[in-house]
Amino acid sequence: MVQEIRSAxxxxxxxxxxxxxxxxxxxIASYGAQVVVRPLEVGDYILSGRVAVERKTAEDFLNSVKxxxxxxxxxxxxxxxxxxxxxxxxxxxxxxGNMHPNSIRGVIASIVTDYKVPILPxxxxxxxxxxxxxxxxxxxxxxxxxxxxxxxxxxxxxKEMQERIVAGLPGVSGTISKRLLKxxxxxxxxxxxAKNDLMEVDGVGGxxxxxxxxxxxAEYED
Numbered sequence: 001m002v003q004e005i006r007s008a009x010x011x012x013x014x015x016x017x018x019x020x021x022x023x024x025x026x027x028i029a030s031y032g033a034q035v036v037v038r039p040l041e042v043g044d045y046i047l048s049g050r051v052a053v054e055r056k057t058a059e060d061f062l063n064s065v066k067x068x069x070x071x072x073x074x075x076x077x078x079x080x081x082x083x084x085x086x087x088x089x090x091x092x093x094x095x096x097g098n099m100h101p102n103s104i105r106g107v108i109a110s111i112v113t114d115y116k117v118p119i120l121p122x123x124x125x126x127x128x129x130x131x132x133x134x135x136x137x138x139x140x141x142x143x144x145x146x147x148x149x150x151x152x153x154x155x156x157x158x159k160e161m162q163e164r165i166v167a168g169l170p171g172v173s174g175t176i177s178k179r180l181l182k183x184x185x186x187x188x189x190x191x192x193x194a195k196n197d198l199m200e201v202d203g204v205g206g207x208x209x210x211x212x213x214x215x216x217x218a219e220y221e222d
Contacts, residue, residue, distance in 0.1 A: 011137045013047055016040040019055065027129030033136065042076045043084070045132055048139035050082040053132060058093040065099070065107050071173040074115050075164055086111060087131070089122045110175050162187050170215055171208035179203060191216055 011033040015025040020037060024045075029035045043052035054073050056064065064070035077084035094101045111117050122128045165187050167177040183201050184190045190198075198209040 010034040011133065011140050012036065013045055013132060013136050014038065014040065016044045019044050022055075022125055024055070024125050024129045024132075027126060028133050031130070031133040033133055042073075042080045047132060047136040051085060051135060051139055052077055052081040053085045053087055053135075055087045055089060055128060058088070058090045059096060059098075061088055061093065062096060062098045062104070068171055068173070070107075071110075071115075071167060071175075074111065074117050075167055075174060077117065078115060079160075079164070084117050085120055085135070086117050087120045087122055087128055089128050090124060110173065114175050114178075166190055170211040171204075172212070173203075176201070176203045 011031075012035075013025075013028050013033055014036045015028075015038075017037055017039050019025060025035045025037060040046065044055045045053040047053060054077060056070075061070070064073070074084070074086065094104060108119065111119060120131060122131055162181055163174065163177045166172060166180055167174050169177075169190075172180065179201050180190045180198075181187070184193055184197075195206075195209045195213050198204050198212060199206060204212075
C-alpha cells in the first residue's frame with residue numbers, strides 16, 4: 001500500500017533507516033526540511049512521488065557492482081519512480097584499486113545509457129544533503145505537500161519483466177541480462193542452459209556461469 005507523509009508546509013524527505021549513520025538525514029533537516037526515517041523497499045531517499053535517490057560512496061559503488069546489487073537496485077528504482085537518481089559521493093573512485101578504470105567507465109556508461117539513470121557526483125555528505133534538499137524543494141514547491149513512501153509503480157512490459165527476472169541471477173547486470181535473453185530467446189531457455197552454453201554470452205565467465213547454475217539447481221529450503 002502506498003503511504004503518504006504530510007509535510008505541514010515543509011519540504012519533506014524520506015530517508016531509509018540504514019542511512020542514519022551517514023548523518024545526511026540530519027544535514028538535510030538543518031535546511032529546515034522535515035526528514036522522516038523509515039525502512040524503504042526501494043532507494044535510500046525519496047524526494048517526491050517522482051524522485052528517489054540511491055546514494056553510493058565510491059567504495060560502496062564498486063562493491064555493489066561486484067556483488068550485483070547496484071543494477072538490481074537501479075532496476076527497482078526505474079520500475080517504481082519516474083525520475084530516479086544515483087548520487088555518487090566522494091572522490092577517489094578510480095584510485096581505490098578495486099576495479100580496472102576502464103571497467104568502471106563501462107559501468108558508468110551502462111548506468112547512463114542502458115538504464116538512463118543520471119549520476120550526480122558530490123564531494124561529500126554536506127553536498128549530498130544540500131543537493132537532495134534542493135531537488136526535494138524544487139519538486140514539492142507549488143505541489144500538494146505530500147510525499148509517497150513508494151512512488152507510483154509503472155506498469156512493466158513483458159520485455160522489462162523478462163529482463164528483471166534474468167537480472168536477478170547472481171553476477172548478471174542489466175546489460176548481461178539483455179545479452180542472455182537475446183542469445184537464448186526467453187528466460188526459460190536461460191534457466192535451462194548448460195554452463196558451457198551460458199559462457200558463450202559476452203560477459204558471462206566461468207564463475208558467473210557456475211554461480212547461475214548453482215542457484216538455479218539448489219534445493220529450496222523453507
